[in-house]
Amino acid sequence: MARLWTWLREDVWEIRFRRYVALTLAAVLAGLGVWGGMTATKENRSCAPGVVQPKGSDECVGVSWTTYAFGRAQFADTVRAIHRENARLAPGSYVTVALLEPFTATDADNLGDVLHELQGAYLAQYQANHDTTDLKPKIRLVLANPGSTGTYWQHTVDQLAGMTGGSDRLRAVTGVGLSTDNNKKAVQELTSRGIPVIGSSITADDLANGQNGKDPFPGLARVSPTNTDEARALASFAKVSAANAFLVYDRTGDPYTRTLQASFEKMLKGSRYEAQPFTPPADRSKEGSTSNVFMQITNILCNTPTTTNTILFAGRHTQLRQFINMLGQRGCHDRRFTVLTGDEGSYLAGDKDLDPAALKDPLLTVRYTSLAHPDAWLKDAAKTGGSAADAKVLQSLLGGAGKEPVGPLGPIALDDGQLIIAYDAMRLAVRGIRGASPTGKIPALADVGLQWPQVKGNELRVNGASGWICLDAHGNPYDKAVPIVQLTPESRARFVKIAWPEGKPPSAECLPPA
Structure with missing residues (x-):
């Protein structure tokens, strides 16, 4: 019994001694900065401010407000132009709009689409901030990436929801991109949290309000027709x-x-x-x-x-x-x-x-x-529903896009219509934000999405580069111009004719019928 007691005391002492040595070693390493560095290296999955790499993924997702271009060189010029525009805004003078797109897409066609939507959204931001009437609030643009296929939409939506207060004052999300199940979930979650969404190129009928008289996405507006x-x-x-x-x-x-x-x-x-x-x-x-x-x-x-x-x-x-x-x-x-x-x-x-x-x-x-085409409004052939003058507003902006102060934005392509439709979507976002606060003060988040039913008529519609945007009570564009495009033997997009959901252009007042 005495021998057992001696052995136990020695064993306990050895355990305590090892624990003491381990704690002492950890303290020394921490003092030298080694232990903290080892831990940070293991846990730090940051790609840039606001952007992280989820475990088990090689993508960087989240919301970026710096010059970080998500590892895509083709975005770099436009991202720098956005950062420069954001930097010139005085504190307290702006609200934030997020462009939600798959910035880490790998498919070349999808990347081209994202680039053009990025350029279009920025051009509308620049136009809004440099309007000769000096309208307020000013617009800050940030980039929100849910992943190449939208897998990390929940992470990005949570981050966006956290930006509605404080100095960010997020008041709308635009873009969204493809009509996919993940994007549908993202729109559902954003609108359920009271964040207005302006879809640029989403066309799926079940990603729209008003189907069977129901509005599952309160605060959603769109600039593209449904399928x-x-x-x-x-x-x-x-x-x-x-x-x-x-x-x-x-x-x-x-x-x-x-x-x-x-x-x-x-x-x-x-x-x-x-x-x-x-x-x-x-x-x-x-x-x-x-x-x-x-x-x-x-x-x-x-x-x-x-x-x-x-x-x-x-x-x-x-x-x-x-x-x-x-x-x-x-x-x-x-x-x-x-x-x-x-x-x-x-x-x-x-x-x-x-x-x-x-x-x-x-x-x-x-x-x-097509959602839009640069040749659709060369002439006012339709008489109503859009005009060459409206299209030329964007063309004049593009004329300065090769250098500062507007650019450079890198190569510009308009044939796919994505730059044009993203430009119009951001303009609609600006209309909602400023319409919610005519005095120029920062509007309440809840008030922005309430503006969509009144975007119609001669004075309140958006005279888009893609055609008139007159929204119905559910936030859908009424009788929106639909360019019919043909692929040429050179694999280019040749404009054929404007077609209309109603079979003819809207009337001059552009008011949806009962």
């Missing part, structure tokens, strides 16, 4: 008939493709042929094996009567490109086909993977609804 309105405009232009049309659609779908499919199906009631589905990868920017399915679908098309000459395509741009390439290799080269699709077609202008031979085929035509 249903785009389809109606396309139908009025192309005179689509169920007797001669064939539908190809994304089986699994996302908010954009699902609602575009539904819109096309309404046009094809009574069609003689069953629609043909395809199943793309979960990340629709990836190639996958969808081309094999499209090769088989083209064989089916070749077996239809020659009167079946219109193909309605409800899918994303990568799959659209694959489908066009396969059509260019179809066995029935003597058959004429016209492919009609939504605004995802705008991504194909300049797509290096698009087979030039397919577009040079005189019997194959590819047309799509």
Whole structure:
């Protein structure tokens, strides 16, 4: 027993001694700054102020207000211009607007889209802050990245919600980008927290208010037509008939493709042929094996009567490109086909993977609804719904975009319409912010989203570069101009004609009917 007691005392002493040595060593290392440095290195996942790298990810997400360009060199010039504009704003004179986009996208087409939306939002910010009437409050622009596919939307939305107070005074979020399930969740969460959202290029019907009389996104406004309105405009232009049309659609779908499919199906009631589905990868920017399915679908098309000459395509741009390439290799080269699709077609202008031979085929035509086009308003052919004068306001800004004080912004491209539509979305955000406080004081967050139903009529509409923006009671643009665009053999976007959801331009007062 005595021997056991001795052994226990020695064991306890040894444990205490080791603990003492460990604590002493930690104190010494901390004093030298080594321990703290080791811990910080392990835990510090910061990429830049406001931006972090989530565990298990190689992306940097969050909200940036510095010159950080999310590792994308093509954004650097515009991000520096935004930072310079923000820096000149006097404390207390501004509110913040966040541009929500996938700044870490990897797909070249998506990156081009984000760049153009970044440039358009900045140009509208610069215009608002340098207006000759010196209207207030001024606008500070920050960049919000939810990840390349929106995976980290919750993190970024939480961060944005925390910016509504203090010196940030966030009053709106614009952009949003693609109509995806993750972006839909982000919009739902932002609006549920009372943060107004202005969608630039979202077109999905289920990412809009007013469907079945309900408003699931209180405070959401949009500058682009819904897929249903785009389809109606396309139908009025192309005179689509169920007797001669064939539908190809994304089986699994996302908010954009699902609602575009539904819109096309309404046009094809009574069609003689069953629609043909395809199943793309979960990340629709990836190639996958969808081309094999499209090769088989083209064989089916070749077996239809020659009167079946219109193909309605409800899918994303990568799959659209694959489908066009396969059509260019179809066995029935003597058959004429016209492919009609939504605004995802705008991504194909300049797509290096698009087979030039397919577009040079005189019997194959590819047309799509664009959100905007630089040639749409060269003349006031429509008489109402927009004007050449409105479009020239943006053109004058672009004239100075190559150097300070406006630029430089890097290469400018307008054919895909993204810069134009993002410019108009930011202008609508500014209209809501300043309309909520005519005296120029900082408006209450809750008041900004209440402005959308009154954006209409001769005086209160936004005379956008993409056409008039007259919002209905649910924040949707009424009878918005829809440019019909055709892909040329050189893979460029050629403007064809303006079409209208209502079949004709809105009246001069631009008031939605009851």
